[in-house]
Amino acid sequence: xxxxxxxxxxxxxxxxxxxxxxxxxxxxxxxxxxxxxxxxxxxxxxxxxxxxxxxxxxxxxxxxxxxxxxxxxxxxxxxxxxxxxxxxxxxxxxxxxxxxxxxxxxxxxxxxxxxxxxxxxxxxxxxxxxxxxxxxxxxxxxxxxxxxxxxxxxxxx
Amino acid sequence: xxxxxxxxxxxxxxxxxxxxxxxxxxxxxxxxxxxxxxxxxxxxxxxxxxxxxxxxxxxxxxxxxxxxxxxxxxxxxxxxxxxxxxxxxxxxxxxxxxxxxxxxxxxxxxxxxxxxxxxxxxxxxxxxxxxxxxxxxxxxxxxxxxxxxxxxxxxxxxxxxxxxxxxxxxxxxxxxxxxxxxxxxxxxxxxxxxxxxxxxxxxxxxxxxxxxxxxxxxxxxxxxxxxxxxxxxxxxxxxxxxxxxxxxxxxxxxxxx
Numbered sequence: 160x161x162x163x164x165x166x167x168x169x170x171x172x173x174x175x176x177x178x179x180x181x182x183x184x185x186x187x188x189x190x191x192x193x194x195x196x197x198x199x200x201x202x203x204x205x206x207x208x209x210x211x212x213x214x215x216x217x218x219x220x221x222x223x224x225x226x227x228x229x230x231x232x233x234x235x236x237x238x239x240x241x242x243x244x245x246x247x248x249x250x251x252x253x254x255x256x257x258x259x260x261x262x263x264x265x266x267x268x269x270x271x272x273x274x275x276x277x278x279x280x281x282x283x284x285x286x287x288x289x290x291x292x293x294x295x296x297x298x299x300x301x302x303x304x305x306x307x308x309x310x311x312x313x314x315x316x
Numbered sequence: 317x318x319x320x321x322x323x324x325x326x327x328x329x330x331x332x333x334x335x336x337x338x339x340x341x342x343x344x345x346x347x348x349x350x351x352x353x354x355x356x357x358x359x360x361x362x363x364x365x366x367x368x369x370x371x372x373x374x375x376x377x378x379x380x381x382x383x384x385x386x387x388x389x390x391x392x393x394x395x396x397x398x399x400x401x402x403x404x405x406x407x408x409x410x411x412x413x414x415x416x417x418x419x420x421x422x423x424x425x426x427x428x429x430x431x432x433x434x435x436x437x438x439x440x441x442x443x444x445x446x447x448x449x450x451x452x453x454x455x456x457x458x459x460x461x462x463x464x465x466x467x468x469x470x471x472x473x474x475x476x477x478x479x480x481x482x483x484x485x486x487x488x489x490x491x492x493x494x495x496x497x498x499x500x501x502x503x504x505x506x507x508x509x510x511x512x513x514x515x516x517x518x519x520x521x522x523x524x525x526x527x528x529x530x531x532x533x534x535x536x537x538x539x540x541x542x543x544x545x546x547x548x549x550x551x552x553x554x555x556x557x558x559x560x561x562x563x564x565x566x567x568x569x570x571x572x573x
Binding site for chain 2: 171174175177178179180181182185188189190192194219220221222223224225226227229230233234237238241270273274277280281282283284285288292295296
């Protein structure tokens with residue numbers, strides 16, 4: 160119960176931070192996806208069921224503040240949680256560098272999925288801006304992930 | 317590496333479908349999430365505003381002096397224009413023109429921004445309770461900002477004009493050339509479907525057209541900064557710098573139709 164309360168509180172805090180991310184900390188109009196880092200990092204520190212449910216909640220929370228009606232993040236966050244769980248049973252994810260690489264790959268894939276969905280819905284996005292939105296937020300997300308890892312580790316006790 | 321049994325795949329697909337369906341068909345979650353976040357987002361944005369004011373005290377002081385001078389100049393211009401305006405009203409009355417009613421505006425403050433880089437939207441602190449409804453247009457003192465796409469009790473979501481899903485029927489103010497302005501997630505907008513012989517050049521002002529079903533006619537969209545040819549060679553496009561600095565917008569006015 161205590162774990163759940165802490166997870167919910169952290170989810171709300173990270174979502175708030177992501178929503179009010181200061182303009183001076185945006186690089187090329189990109190902000191980090193703190194909810195995605197948290198959803199993935201839960202798999203490293205908690206059992207899979209908790210991580211999956213919290214991942215879905217994180218996705219729902221992100222989708223609630225997006226203009227799109229399709230809950231793409233809800234589904235994708237659940238997929239990333241599941242795949243990270245499967246991967247962590249195949250390889251050792253104890254090393255922080257491995258975790259950073261996993262976050263980078265997931266952030267790139269998540270951005271690619273959302274970008275493709277945006278393109279397939281008929282939106283016009285120039286190739287340069289597509290690549291910028293794919294790479295810069297992913298790298299930014301990866302760069303901030305150690306902080307969220309520390310926070311998740313603290314919550315897990 | 318991944319050996320997935322059929323049962324696992326089916327279970328997972330079912331869970332994912334359930335989650336997607338629940339979230340699509342229940343705007344309840346969206347509304348309650350926004351309602352939960354509204355009080356502390358408003359408070360945090362207020363604190364952020366005050367802190368920025370203190371940190372950038374000197375810059376604000378210089379800006380204040382400059383704006384004070386500008387206000388003096390504008391006051392003088394306004395006095396001259398008032399005379400012209402009164403003359404205009406007299407002439408219109410003489411010609412029997414129907415007086416156009418002024419826009420009714422609802423002022424609102426931006427409390428949050430889009431949490432990802434693939435869409436461009438903001439959340440404002442006014443909602444259905446204050447009369448804001450989906451489809452209403454948002455402007456600020458510089459020009460067009462976007463349109464309301466969702467409104468809950470106490471806040472609303474505005475899709476900004478640089479979102480790629482936006483399409484604004486617009487015209488070049490000088491030549492009345494029509495085109496479609498759409499966002500590209502970047503700092504500039506793109507005006508497309510311009511014929512090769514279109515009368516458009518850098519520096520031209522773009523305003524909303526009367527063909528637009530959503531936006532009122534004559535709202536300032538931006539200024540042309542560059543013109544190019546589409547890859548097909550059949551039409552041209554213009555790069556438009558929005559009149560409003562969309563990345564740092566803090567206050568908007570919602571137009572009540």
